[in-house]
Amino acid sequence: MAIIGTRGYPSYYGGFETAVRRLAPYLAARGWDVTVYGRRGTSKSGDPDDNRIRSVVTWGLESKSLSTLTYGFSATAHAAATRPQVALVMNVANGYFLPLLRLRSIPTLVNVDGVEWKREKWGRIAKAMFLGGAKATARHATRLVHDSVHIGDMWAKDFQRDGAFIPYGGDVPDDLPVPPGLAHGKFVLFVARFVPENTFWEFLQAAKHISEDYKVVIVGSSGYGGELDNAARRLASDSPNVTWMGHVSDDSLLHSLWQHAGVYFHGHSVGGTNPALVQAMACGAPTVARDTVFNREVLGEYGVFVDPDAKNIANAIRQVMQSQQQQSEMRIQIQARAREHYAWEAVCASYENELKVLLAKPQ
Structure with a gap:
């Protein structure tokens, strides 16, 4: 089987890549022949070498607007030529290329992700591209996966396609040491890619005031430099209580930050089940979240x-930071919800079941 549409294996870029780091070895251990398509330079020095998983690097243009399409096309073309039994495709932008797989009788399971055509970070042309990709996905995908019940309802209404609900998973870590310079429950944490729809600007404004009394740790970047990164850099320079770490690919460090934060602020507004939110819950992070249908679906009654x-x-944030009792209760409740609803073992088993269903159907 082939996995198309991520940055490769192993990669630490985002939610798709996290899912593949768990799913690929799970499938390989259960006898699947797994090929993951990716981009050059996605692995870092010291990454474990899993020889059960074949990594194929294809060509593409490294740019904000063209990388997804160009890498998606080259990976799909390669898969069409080699004819895997089934393909797991991430991201509706790759919907344009599904006919290549369909012509070769390769069944496709497509993770539709969020609602990219409504994200503020994209211009008019990019939004139209993602919407066109969604329409192509609805027409040509063999089977869909959505990571949120609300996303599934939207696809049924707008595109007349149903699918399987499979959320992201989270790892419940062992007790980790507090990161240097911080104290348990005494700092506020923000983890997100720097884009407007992640409530980046609003949090920076709030952080100016929060940092008068508490330490604030900001993890993330735009990925391309520019105004958003510069704003985080200025705030960290102006306030001794603000630390900007940039992008963090060390899972142990990131899990430790979530585990010991007094408050994790989750500002994502567009998308389904957010991988960072699920992992924060698994780490027991007391969470203040932007009020969206997606965040309420994941956190249930245990977030603010x-x-x-x-x-x-x-x-x-101040209200939660001022109450150790509220923090303690939220840690227990949020982690229990993650264990019950967002365990990786169940997530991977659901993906395998969907792949088996596709293989059993005549093409």
Whole structure:
């Protein structure tokens, strides 16, 4: 089987890559012949070498607007030529290329991800490209996977396609040491890619006031430099209580930050089940989240929800930071919910079941 549409294996870029780092070895251990398509330079020095998994690097253009399409096309073309029994395709932008696999009688399981055509970071042309890809996915995919019940409802209404609900998973870590310079429960954490729809600007404004009383740790970057990264750099330079770590690919460090944070602020507004939120829950991070249908679906009644306003964000975070009892209760409740609903073993088993169903169907 082939996995198309991520940056490769192993990669630490985002949610798709995290899922593949868990799913690929799970399938390989259960007898699947797994090929993961990716990009040059996605692995880092010291990554474990799993010789059960074949990594294929294809060509593409490294740019914000063209990389997904170009790498998706080259990977799909290679898969069509080699004819795996089944393909797991991530991201609706690759919907344009599904006919290549269909012509070769390769069944496809497509993870539709979030609602990319509504994200603020994309311009008009990019939004139209993603919407076109969604329409192509609805027409040509053999089977769909959505990581959120609400996303599934949207696809049924807007594209007349149903699919399987499979969320992301989270690892419940062992007790980890507090990162240097921090104290358990005494700092506020923000982890996200720097894009407007992740409530980046509003959190930075809130952080200016929060940092008067508490340490603030910011993890993430835009991935391309520029205004958003510069704003985080300036805030960290101006306030001794603010630390900007940039992108963190060390899972142990990231898990430790979530495990010991007094509050984790989750500002994502567009998408389904967010991988960072699920992992934060598995680490027991008391969470203040932007009030969206997606975040409420994942957190249930165990999060604190706020409007995307700097004052509201600061007030909600302060309230939790001031109550050790509330922090303790949230840690227990949120982690228990992650164990029950977002365990990787169940997630991987669901993917394998869907792949088996596709293989059993005549093409």
